[in-house]
Amino acid sequence: MPKNNEKLLVSWKGPTSKKNYFVGLLSKDRTNNGLKYKFNYNQEVVMQAKEEGFMPFVGLKDLNKEYCSDKLFPIFERRLPNRSRNIFKKFIEENELQNSDSVTWEYLKITKGRTATDNLSFLEPVFVEGGTLSYFGEIAGWSHTKNNNGNLKVQDQVILRHDEDNPEDHEAVEVIQPGRETVRVGYIQKPFNKVFFNLLAKGYSMSGAIDSIDSYDGRPTIFVQGKIPMEDIDNPELDHVVHIKS
Known part of the structure; x- marks a missing residue:
């Protein structure tokens, strides 16, 4: 439809x-x-x-x-x-x-x-419908991390985490794999990182999976989904990166 x-x-x-x-x-x-x-x-x-x-x-x-x-x-x-x-x-x-x-x-x-x-x-923006948030996005920073992620596969699980020590962006959100917390897959693309930074700061645990892997450079696209109450995502500052379907 x-x-x-x-x-x-x-x-x-x-x-x-x-x-x-x-x-x-x-x-x-x-x-x-x-x-x-x-x-x-x-x-x-x-x-x-x-x-x-x-x-x-x-x-x-x-x-x-x-x-x-x-x-x-x-x-x-x-x-x-x-x-x-x-x-x-x-x-x-x-x-x-x-x-x-x-x-x-x-x-x-x-x-x-x-x-x-x-x-x-x-x-595409972060999509919210019926209290469920979903996001598809390419990994940012892949040129710096791809050499350490040669074994990534579609459906591998990933976790989002605030990179507190990032000197370039205090709202940087990194993507890691469970059990490999010291090896960064990459980052959430800007400006979508602001959405997940806010949710992580509110105590949410955000996770997802590798949705696809580019055949040219191996760059992964991830899919993130989670239940989020509307009051925690309906923020005027995020209108341009979040699409809420009522």
């Missing part, structure tokens, strides 16, 4: 620092009149990213404006391969999207919209 009111965080990687900047929020809603898309910049983060060369997107130059459209914005839709190419047809078949009315959105969500020519990616 098609989903209503979905969000994707637009992340730009700084070419020098390799830091991921959440520069904007792209959303899709299904209304009685069809699909509606919105885009907003995260102004504070954009100011930081500009120091590394980030420029507002073509057609979306105004940092203060909420952009609305009944079609996906051209600057993002152009990231898709030509629909006549075999690679796109294969994508449609493999993900059973033959009858979807939002293939462009699904492509961005599933592939993260990455291309070989820029530093953009599109990331």
